[in-house]
Amino acid sequence: ETGVTQTPRHLVMGMTNKKSLKCEQHLGHNAMYWYKQSAKKPLELMFVYNFKEQTENNSVPSRFSPECPNSSHLFLHLHTLQPEDSALYLCASSQEGAVLGTPLHFGNGTRLTVT
Amino acid sequence: QKEVEQNSGPLSVPEGAIASLNCTYSDRGSQSFFWYRQYSGKSPELIMFIYSNGDKEDGRFTAQLNKASQYVSLLIRDSQPSDSATYLCAGRAPDKLIFGTGTRLQVFP
Numbered sequence: 001e002t003g004v005t006q007t008p009r010h011l012v013m014g015m016t017n018k019k020s021l022k023c024e025q026h027l028g029h030n031a032m033y034w035y036k037q038s039a040k041k042p043l044e045l046m047f048v049y050n051f052k053e054q055t056e057n058n059s060v061p062s063r064f065s066p067e068c069p070n071s072s073h074l075f076l077h078l079h080t081l082q083p084e085d086s087a088l089y090l091c092a093s094s095q096e097g098a099v100l101g102t103p104l105h106f107g108n109g110t111r112l113t114v115t
Numbered sequence: 116q117k118e119v120e121q122n123s124g125p126l127s128v129p130e131g132a133i134a135s136l137n138c139t140y141s142d143r144g145s146q147s148f149f150w151y152r153q154y155s156g157k158s159p160e161l162i163m164f165i166y167s168n169g170d171k172e173d174g175r176f177t178a179q180l181n182k183a184s185q186y187v188s189l190l191i192r193d194s195q196p197s198d199s200a201t202y203l204c205a206g207r208a209p210d211k212l213i214f215g216t217g218t219r220l221q222v223f224p
Contacts, residue, residue: 040123040216041216042119042214042215042216042217043159043203043214045211045212088158090158090159103149103161103164104149104161104205104212105161106151106158106159106160107158108157108158109157109158111156
């Protein structure tokens, strides 16, 4: 099993569809993240879950809805998206609580296209 | 002002040369720094991290940190065409991890 697994790898959806992205980490980490990566822009942090509790919502529109049922699984529910939401969505995990920061481990991402 | 700033490039170096990638940061509370490599269409992959001032070497890679100047760099010795990718610098303050936009490196044979 790879460390952080995301499904699906590619997703095309219409603006009225509802879909979900799934992420699973096998590293025993206690924090999980959703990032959005658009062309020529830095990685944008969307949501952070620490010990299953959402600790950050970075002003993300309500058409994106995260769910973290346990510390190994993270979902991103999508509905009524806009074409500008087309991007690479990356899930990551880390072990929080250390004095010095720990790195994030990323999944392979979901390439989302909204038509 | 961007919190973590990188030149977008591309930085073009010949095979075998040293590639020098630079990053500056504005948050003096940043305690640790990470370099990620991202191939086109792929996810970022951690290659180096550094917490202390000075140099840290790992194989062909050397990370350098100067907290007084708020400057982080990554040196790649004996650059190979397979090193061609975008390199992301990230700085971690106690409550957040901030990524730069990345520098695209091209190593030509």
